[in-house]
Amino acid sequence: MIRFRDVTKHYPRSGTALADVSFHVRKAEFVFLTGPSGAGKTTVLKLVHMEAAPTEGEVIISRFSSTRIRRREIPQLRRRVGFVFQDFRLLERFTAAENIAFALQVTGANRSAIRSKVMRLLDHVGLASRASAYPAELSGGERQRVAIARALATDPLVLLADEPTGNLDERASLGVFDLFKQLNSLGTAVILATHDATLLRRHRETRVLELEGGRLVYDSGAAAAQPPDGSTGDSSIFELVRDGQPMDRDGQPMDSGAKQGSGSERGGTAP
Amino acid sequence: MRPFREALISLVRRPVLAALSVTSIGLSLFILGLFGLTAHNISKALAAVEEKVEIVAYLRDEIDEAQLRLVRSEIGAFPEVESVEYVSKTEALYNASRELAEFSDVFPDVEVNPLPASLEVRLLPGQRDPHTVGTVAARISGYEFIDEVRFGREWVNRIHTLRRIAGGTALIVGGSFALVAMLLVGTTVRMSIHARSTEIAIMENVGATAGFIQRPFLAEGLISGLAGGLLALALTFAAYRLLDRAVMAVLWLPDLWIVAGILGGGVLGMLSAGRSVRRELKGLYAI
Secondary structure (H helix, E strand, O other), X not given: OEEEEEEEEEEOOOEEEEEEEEEEEXXXXXXXXXXXXXXXXXXXXXXXXXXXXXXEEEEEEOOEEOOOOOHHHHHHHHHHEEEEXXXXXXXXXXXXXXXXXXXXXXXXXXXXXXXXXXXXXXXXXXXXXXXXXXXXXXXXXXXXXXXXXXXXXXXOOEEEEEOOOOOOOHHHHHHHHHHHHHHHHOOOEEEEEOOOHHHHHHOOOOEEEEEEOOEEEEEOOHHHHOOOOOOOOOHHHOXXXXXXXXXXXXXXXXXXXXXXXXXXXXXXXXX | OXXXXXXXXXXXXXHHHHHHHHHHHHHHHHHHHHHHHHHHHHHHHHHHHHHOOXXXXXXXXXXOHHHHHHHHHHHHOOOOEEEEEEEOHHHHHHHHHHHOHHHOOOHHHOOOOOOOOEEEEEEOOOOOOHHHHHHHHHHHHOOOOEEEEEOOHHHHHHHHHHHHHHHHHHHHHHXXXXXXXXXXXXXXXXXXXXXXXXXXXXXXXXXXOHHHHHHHHHHHHHHHHHHHHHHHHHHHHHHHHHHHHXXXXXXXXXXXXXXXXXXXXXXXHHHHHHHHHHHHOOOOOOO
């Protein structure tokens, strides 16, 4: 569903943000995108959202390709790709319900359809009782839930989340993460950019793409996503490799011969 | 309706910015309105003077009734001619005695009327420029029974020059003020776009089309322009009343000018908003 083919991204001022990155995210898959600050995580999300075009290579999202997409098709793509930010980006002058409705108005939906969908989405994220609250009256976790509901308003194929728990305390983070997992289990793919090691440790079964200096240095699901022999593959036979060295989940070198990659778990999120 | 609802909300939420925008258009159009008022009054005064532009063709004494009828009807059939009036020798003498009061005592005693009969030829409005008047006069003087043709060439030339100056000044002053108004509206719309940058970013983010994002700003420009036009109308009317009462009798603007002024304000507001929106949002979906 989302495919990066030898993608390189140069910015005129800041230089190379991504270098020769390739990966494939399947429908309804959950992927952590990790790496230190400046590694290229946000650039990957921007390329998926087509806020930027690759300098080299190709990004494919569903039927849209970065090499062929027309300017007027980008809004259509954006409706299929929900985006959740660390700073929520809610409109302070709108209530929770109005913030979600705002995303539906752009699709030209009629008022009654918007009203019922907004209530359904608020219910879905556990905020039905806070519909008329303004962002300033909501906790950080609640704000992020409103932002997630807004991102879901257009029934996206994939949710992109850029450090969505970065501004939240641990309890709120867990709640928001559980919500992402729940949405994923209902069929929405999720690409969650984070450098929260605790979160990664807690969810070892989830596929991880690790970037460093703009290069993809680790893909725990590479085997499942792109079996080298072309078969559907049993991912448990593939080692996690970083710079040619087998690694453990915490990024520590493993003994040669050690095997990693809980294929059965990945299989559950990457049908 | 959404663009207008959004535009009204935006204007109400930022009253200072909205007032600045409306006032700038209003003042610019007020200046145009004042100029329009002056131009209209000058134009009316010139038209009244122009009304008096006529060609007088003096007839030879030997012309008979049939020849007079023929020459009158032929001149009357010229496409530029509005009317042809015959002034007999007796009427000419009577007119002269009325107009030249100091000789009024002399005229009844003259044995031979020295004044010729004439045809007073009035041209249609729009045909009173020096070239047309000269051409028609030359054509009339070609008739055998016409002795001499006079049409006040100096007057015609002066009136026509005045008209051209008035028209040119209106164009230059009007154009300059329209440009200033456009720049001011453009600036306020740009400020409005900046004030709503978060909203625009979110709209982009959730897949709003460029048109969807731009339309409320165009509506905002249109509303500001129309409101500015109404403000200018009110100010111009106040100025007219003041002039009419305190200085001299002044004519009010024609209805068509008023409607054109208000609509012009709307178009001006929308055009300048469109220019700013295009400039500010040119990065929209530009990958």
